[in-house]
Amino acid sequence: MDLFAELQSAATQLEKVALMCCHAPAVPNGKKANSPTDILRIKEQMSNQCFEMTVKLKAGKSRIPGETSDAEKDVSECENEIEEAKINHCNKTLALHRMQIWQAISEKVKQNDTEAGRMRASITHTLDLCSKIMKLQQESRDLQDEVTEVQKQKLEVKRLTHEKMREMEELKRMREHPEEGKYSKVLQKGQSVLEKYQRMTTITQNVLRGVIIASRINWRDDPKLRDIALGLESMPDCD
Amino acid sequence: MSLKPYSKLPELNTANVLLVENEEEFQKRLSEAIVRQENSVNVTVRLARCLPLPVENAEGRPRIDLVVFIVHLRSEQSLLSTEASLKHLDSGYFLGKVCFLVTGARSGTVSYERLASIKRTAASLNCPLLMTEDKTTEGVHTAAQRVLNILKVSAGLVPMASGLYLSTLIRCSMPTDSDWQNQD
Numbered sequence: 001m002d003l004f005a006e007l008q009s010a011a012t013q014l015e016k017v018a019l020m021c022c023h024a025p026a027v028p029n030g031k032k033a034n035s036p037t038d039i040l041r042i043k044e045q046m047s048n049q050c051f052e053m054t055v056k057l058k059a060g061k062s063r064i065p066g067e068t069s070d071a072e073k074d075v076s077e078c079e080n081e082i083e084e085a086k087i088n089h090c091n092k093t094l095a096l097h098r099m100q101i102w103q104a105i106s107e108k109v110k111q112n113d114t115e116a117g118r119m120r121a122s123i124t125h126t127l128d129l130c131s132k133i134m135k136l137q138q139e140s141r142d143l144q145d146e147v148t149e150v151q152k153q154k155l156e157v158k159r160l161t162h163e164k165m166r167e168m169e170e171l172k173r174m175r176e177h178p179e180e181g182k183y184s185k186v187l188q189k190g191q192s193v194l195e196k197y198q199r200m201t202t203i204t205q206n207v208l209r210g211v212i213i214a215s216r217i218n219w220r221d222d223p224k225l226r227d228i229a230l231g232l233e234s235m236p237d238c239d
Numbered sequence: 240m241s242l243k244p245y246s247k248l249p250e251l252n253t254a255n256v257l258l259v260e261n262e263e264e265f266q267k268r269l270s271e272a273i274v275r276q277e278n279s280v281n282v283t284v285r286l287a288r289c290l291p292l293p294v295e296n297a298e299g300r301p302r303i304d305l306v307v308f309i310v311h312l313r314s315e316q317s318l319l320s321t322e323a324s325l326k327h328l329d330s331g332y333f334l335g336k337v338c339f340l341v342t343g344a345r346s347g348t349v350s351y352e353r354l355a356s357i358k359r360t361a362a363s364l365n366c367p368l369l370m371t372e373d374k375t376t377e378g379v380h381t382a383a384q385r386v387l388n389i390l391k392v393s394a395g396l397v398p399m400a401s402g403l404y405l406s407t408l409i410r411c412s413m414p415t416d417s418d419w420q421n422q423d
Contacts, residue, residue, distance in 0.1 A: 004388040011398040038251055041396075045249040048395030053245050055403055056331045 205232045244331040247302035254394035255283045255301045260309035261320040265373045272383035280396055290324035304394035309340045310357050312349040335402025336393050337366045342373040361411035368411035
């Protein structure tokens with residue numbers, strides 16, 4: 001803060017110099033009213049304020065564009081508020097009108113003349129109609145409820161049917177499946193046994209053919225042997 | 240209604256300072272210290288809890304030359320209240336007529352985020368930020384002296400100087416990441 005003290009003393013020196021130029025005695029602290037120092041000081045203060053105001057005005061003119069968006073946002077907010085206020089006002093006016101009309105009608109009904117009688121009659125008629133409408137609405141609502149109930153039940157039944165169907169299918173499958181499994185096992189076993197015996201038969205046939213060829217007998221002459229030799233080619237029937 | 244700096248004329252040899260503090264505890268001692276120290280010019284100290292100031296006595300209120308926001312780093316409320324009050328200040332005040340006074344920065348228990356936050360605010364508004372000690376008499380004395388120095392300039396009592404220069408010369412600089420690391 002020494003800087004401030006220096007600045008202040010320099011400024012005071014300058015002030016003194018200015019006063020000397022005006023050929024006026026320097027009055028410390030300016031206690032006397034309207035002394036030249038006071039006048040100088042107030043002039044200084046005024047010029048200071050003017051200078052600051054000019055700077056502020058200039059700064060306001062060369063506003064950065066980023067700030068305008070802020071202003072726009074404010075404007076849109078204000079517009080919204082105005083709109084809301086308008087709607088509010090409109091609603092309130094409507095309510096007021098209704099109340100006024102109702103007041104007028106009730107005043108009119110209170111008077112005992114033919115018009116009032118007619119109005120009363122029309123009012124009772126309207127009330128009757130209103131009650132009827134309400135009754136009908138209630139009925140329709142009840143019906144609607146019933147319809148909904150029925151629809152619900154229908155859906156429930158549908159669901160149950162699906163469930164039952166699924167159960168039946170399951171049962172069916174359960175009934176068929178174990179038998180299938182049992183039979184297939186036996187079949188497989190039989191097949192494997194059959195294959196084994198077929199292989200054995202083939203080997204035996206080959207051996208027999210070899211024996212017949214190796215014995216060098218004329219198997220065509222003997223009808224019994226010929227049948228055997230020719231039958232060797234074919235498998236014996238599985239059945 | 241926001242406070243406006245140029246709506247009233249300056250008075251001869253008079254400076255008015257407004258101390259804004261949420262707790263209303265330090266500002267009384269500071270105001271006494273300020274009034275006791277200054278005898279060459281008439282210094283008026285006005286106290287407020289927060290801005291905006293009431294509209295009723297707006298007419299009788301003199302031109303406020305300097306607004307000092309006192310922020311206690313010990314309480315979050317003080318910071319929040321200051322930030323809320325800043326919105327009610329005319330933009331003209333930020334041309335060298337606002338300063339922040341931070342207390343309790345030396346205490347190790349306060350979070351650095353608060354200090355960084357107030358520093359950022361001060362830097363973004365181009366305002367000076369003074370660190371002061373509010374517990375000791377000398378601390379209050381020094382704070383009063385520093386506030387007075389700034390007040391005299393912003394009130395236009397120092398010839399050839401204006402508050403506009405203050406905002407460029409002694410404004411707070413933006414806290415950088417290295418500051419953070421140093422604190423840690």
